[in-house]
Amino acid sequence: MSKLLKAMIFYVIIILIFAHLMVYAHQTHDPTITVTLSPNFSSDNTLFVIRDEIFTLYKSVDGGKTYYPPTDPLTNKDLTTFAFSTDFSVDKSVFAGTQTEGFFKSIDEGETWTQLNNGLDDLFITSIGVSPDFAANKTIYIGTLSGNIFGSLNGGDNWTKIGTVPGKRITGIIFSPGFQTDATIFITVYGGGVAKSTDGGSSWKWLNSGLENRNLSALSLSPDFEIDQTIFVSTMGGGIFRSLTGGLQWTLVNNGINDLMVRDVEVSPNKTVFAISKGEGVYRSQNDGATWQVFNEGIVLSPQNNNHYRDIAISDGYASDQTLYVAMFEGLYISDSRGEYWLDTNILSIVMNRSIAVSPDFPVDQTIFAGTYGGGVLKSSDAGDTWEVMNRGFKNTFISPITVSPDYSNDQTLFTGTLIGVFKSIDAGETWAVYPLIPNKIRFVRELEVSPNYSADQIIFATAEFGAGVFRSEDGGKTWVEYLNGLPTMPNIKTIVISPNFSTDQTLFIGLIKNGTYKSTDGGISWTPSNIGIEEQSVLSLAINPDFDLEQTLFVGTHQGVFESVDGGSTWYPLNTNIPYETVNVVKVSPQYLIDRTVFISTYQGGVYKSSDGGITWMDINNGLLPNLIKDIAVSPDYYYDQTIFVGTSQGVYRSLDSGTNWSRVQTLNRYEDNDDLMDFKGNWETALNEKFSGAMIHYSNTGGDTVTFTFKGSFLRWIGYKGPNLGKADVYLDDALIGIVDLYSPNYRRFTPLVEIGGLPSDWHTLVIGVKGTKNDSSSNTYVTIDAIDVKD
Helix, strand or coil: CCHHHHHHHHCCCCCCCCCCCCCCCCCCCCCEEEEEECCCHHHHCCEEEEECCCCCEEEECCCCCCCECCCCCCCCCCEEEEEECCCHHHHCCEEEEECCCCEEEECCCCCCCEECCCCCCCCCEEEEEECCCHHHHCCEEEEECCCEEEEECCCCCCCEEEEECCCCEEEEEEECCCHHHHCCEEEEEECCEEEEECCCCCCCEECCCCCCCCEEEEEEECCCHHHHCCEEEEEECCEEEEECCCCCCCEECCCCCCCCEEEEEEECCCCCEEEEECCCCEEEECCCCCCCEECCCCCCCCCCCCCCEEEEEECCCHHHHCCEEEEECCEEEEECCCCCCCEECCCCCCCCEEEEEECCCHHHHCCEEEEEECCCEEEECCCCCCCEECCECCCCCECCCEEECCCHHHHCCEEEEECCEEEEECCCCCCCEEECCCCCCCCCEEEEEECCCHHHHCCEEEEECCCCCEEEECCCCCCCEEECECCCCCCCEEEEEECCCHHHHCCEEEEECCCEEEEECCCCCECEECCECCCCCCEEEEEECCCCCCCCCEEEEECCEEEEECCCCCECEECCCCCCCCCCCEEEECCCHHHHCCEEEECCCCCEEEECCCCCCCEECCCCCCCCCEEEEEECCCHHHHCCEEEEECCEEEEECCCCCCCEECCCEEEEECCCCCEEEECCCEEEECCCCECCEEEEECCCCCEEEEEEEECEEEEEEEEECCECEEEEEECCEEEEEEECECCCCEEEEEEEEECCCCCEEEEEEEEECCCCCCCCCCCEEEECEEEEEC
8 A cells, every 4th residue: 555545544534545446447549550641741740540440531730639530531431551642742642442442542631532443353452552753653553452463653543453462462562762763663462472573563573582471561661772772571470571682682680579470660761660569569670670679668558459559650750850650459659759658649539529418307407418538427517508527436537328317316327338337326427336247357338228217127238349249237237137149149239229118118229230220129138130121231320219109210320321110120211311421320319209300310520410300301400510520419308499409529519509500519628537648647656546536546756856747738727636734745837837836735635626727828739747846835744746637628
């Protein structure tokens, strides 16, 4: 037990530290597939990443401080690879390959795209190579999963097959820096090795002498290749090989590399070589690969996956900015210290709201809850005008679903789902307790549905990640039983909805990825397909008529639009008139649907659409709302009279008081817990875990000189910590200026105390530094400084 905690107990401010604490799992942030930097990154700060969320494209133009999806993020295109034109600063062109839809090109920096497949008979693209003289020769090569190589001499407008390695995946196409004169191209083939062409791709020769492992994952040329003829290749299972003869002979160079499953290798402009292995980390060599060192400080690995490191990219200005990025299952990390220290860049902002729940008594209590991406739960008791953070007891603040008891006015109960299970509050969100779906196992909770008769039956349902069934609890979420009877093998359940008449009909519906909908009429114990018309569809959202006993109407959102069933889910037909976007990720119906026939949908990137005729026709209702990714919709239970709707977006909660005609952003408060990746602790900080802390954790130190640095964008900041009889003093700097010395001493312990509040800031990027002075008030018994959380307002 720490000295600080002993002191807390000594002073009778009893906090039950370490009692029945479950494992604090690292939350996976923004799993990424690839990261690609502009050839002029040091000046334009532009990069693209492919996220592992339906392989969606995200863009940053400030070096990774902020990210946003382009106007068309190629959603549901199953992106595999990405490349910049080597003349990007002039032609603004970028290219993308997909699994099933071939090649796409953008001429406006990735905002909009054109599909260019003329001449392609194989659409699973695994690699793209762009000529270094693209401005002059418009040459692009692509490789495919089946081993086909295609070339275009007009920027992708037309393609010609120039070679095939049957049954072998093309993992890389690399042009010589001197292509204009030497006409040299290399390809890497998984299971085949390295092939080279010196006539622009007309003929090829295998260069595998000394290449003991031919499961090639990447190839990188020295920036002085025309002079030194140096090449590096990475292999899956054999480590790294080097050639000093342009590929004629290869030598194994694995000194210092322990994980031989090497995913990528890249040579920087000053000839520093970097590589990443599947599980061990980032390697660096400063002597042409003779020896390697691993640098992983700052990277936190998740227990959810062992395929951690996926792609690496180096700034064109590396010699001066020392910047590189690595795409990981855990997110996108950046280093500006030659790889010696890494920071998570947080592609998805903590501002993102992923779920909204409205109190069933909203007309009276005006209460709504919002689940954020890392900031926990926010609550408003005035219909969204003001917000407070409700994070006491949360061991994981990445909230997915959030739902409120139908009897909330009496039981004050609500539930949220996270990576580590279901959290329940019985005091309107003031405190939370966690109940895992399976004891001692991590199960990411996707959706929650509470029985309409919850006050009597205490039944709640949950769905989890790929391979899990439907979980049912009959004791208010404390214990769970999983049901798989009738479901496909390894089901991928995305959404669930419960009949309003569940107490009598025992009916539920679930939506699955690529398996349509299933129905249960025995309270979730067994399931049967209920999906004629959507048998192979991926169902992303389900909505049910509140008067289901009178009209058996349901709606689903899919990657091919919205579908309706009027026979209790037996058959489905599309309702896509006036909807220009295919992917419908949220569907909600008016509580008074029987009267007003109102349905709302979100189209992921295209905003919110409304139908007032039961889905026959649709109109967009996005004034003041776009551009935003829409994650959830909540409709007032008194919608017919108050016309109030809320949407959760990538930029927080928006509200409409006129049925969607106009929108305003109402959520401006965001909490960053002390374990957030943006908190950069340096020194001897320790952590204490307790359900009474915000986010169930605090950092503390009494070592003079220890610091925490926090970079944020906003106009207001609040540092939250503890005061007490053994707390000391801290220096506080904002944007490199000392704004004051804070004395944390108090004769009594005071938790959740605002220690510093700074307002009136320009709504821009700022840097806060809190330093432990190592000094104290004469009345204090020690010099501790605590960091519980930091609140930021736009």
